[in-house]
Amino acid sequence: MPVPVSQMWTVASYVLKQRLLGRKRYPLVLMLEPLFRCNLACAGCGKIQFPADILRRHLTPEQCFHAVDECGAPIVSIPGGEPLMHPQINEIVEGLVARKKYIYLCTNALKLEAALPSFTPSKYLSFSVHMDGLREEHDSAVCREGVYDIALSAIRAAIARGFRVTTNTTLYDGHDPVRLRQFFDQMMDVGVEGMMISPGYSYEKAPDQEHFLPREKTTRLFRRALGNAKRSWQFNQSPLFLEFLQGLFDLECTPWGNPTYNLFGWQKPCYLLNEGYVQSFQELMDTTDWDAYGHSSGNAKCRDCMVHCGFEPSAVAATFGTWRGFMRTAYLTLFGAPRRSQAEIAWENDVDPPSTSSSTSCGEIVPLELLKK
Secondary structure, eight states: OOSOHHHHHHHHHHHHHHHHTTOSSOOSEEEEOSOOOOSOOOTTOOSSOSOHHHHTOOOOHHHHHHHHHHHOOSEEEEOSSOGGGSTTHHHHHHHHHHTTOEEEEEEOSTTHHHHGGGSOOOTTEEEEEEOOSSHHHHHHHHTOTTHHHHHHHHHHHHHHTTOEEEEEEEEOTTOOHHHHHHHHHHHHHHTOSEEEEEEOOOOTTOSOOSSOOOHHHHHHHHHHHHTTOOTTOOBSSOHHHHHHHTTSSOOOOOGGGSOEEETTEEEEEOSSOEEEEESSHHHHHHHOOGGGSSGGGTOGGGTTOOOHHHHHHHHHHHHHHOHHHHHHHHHHHHHOSOOOOHHHHHHHTOSOOOOSOOOOOOOOOOOHHHHTO
16 A cells, blocks of 8 residues: 555545535645755756755744644645755654654655664655656766665665655656656565656756656656556555546646745745745735636646646545546556557557657756755
8 A cells, every 4th residue: 555544544534624614725735845955956957046045045943833834734745955955854854743744755865874863764754765767767867877776775774764765756758668667666676655756847947948748748658657557556646646647537737735835935826836925825825816827727837737746636636526536536446547458559659759868958066065054
């Protein structure tokens, strides 16, 4: 089972409570960014392109706790930057565990193995390790050789100590679906609890602008990677979101489902777009023109987006809010996805061949003196 029963029950009861209270918009996962600083400069990242004085700053534990309490979401994802570079990250995690929040601490794992003694295994804590495919693809994506092996070693060490471990994989144009399937096998063999997969978002400031996926290519890639999936593969995502990625279930973005809090405050409207900041969660909910975002809005910045932070909450809402979504989820959970027909397989394979090189345009190396601070 990819997640503990207690976590599934917490999320299900929370969503049903919101519906009984008549709330159309509510948070499901808080994206808590305690810092932007990172020890990698990934080609597809738009989060580290801040001036040095901003990269040196971080939220205090008290600021993090206030945001979590204010938002009220049952799950807290801690991305960055690299959260393990925060000098008080263990204190932040301890405070969130005490609040019985389910935490996904997102990390590239360069510092994970050394940091493990600072944390205590808990059903509330999962290390979400950034793994963008097998060794060649991952090291190319993060623009540094050897990172895959370090991350794999850290995953094994964390599992051996009794920690929950998941992976987080971002896909771009040029990924080979055959090798992705091999990657899924390897992660299951290593023993991770579940895998999260998502297409990348085309950040305007990301160094590599050539490999972001338009919607049609996203659908074809995920159909090829997930078609006739092995029952042994465990994904840390709702079945409807995986169907959505393959173009088999329609979802509209619900950006309020994954609100973001960082150094500047509450980010409008979501983790991916920066349309300004407000200083309270209620102000975010009340003053954001939510109808101006999402695929159906016609907003050019949302046109190709199929990223998990926008659509996973939509999938959860559809699961518990519609009979069609609930029955489809129940079927997929019990029996898995139906096998692909020959016609569908032919359509899925009618795509441009994967790039002969998985290289990307890497960003500038982060200065060592900055990373030490």
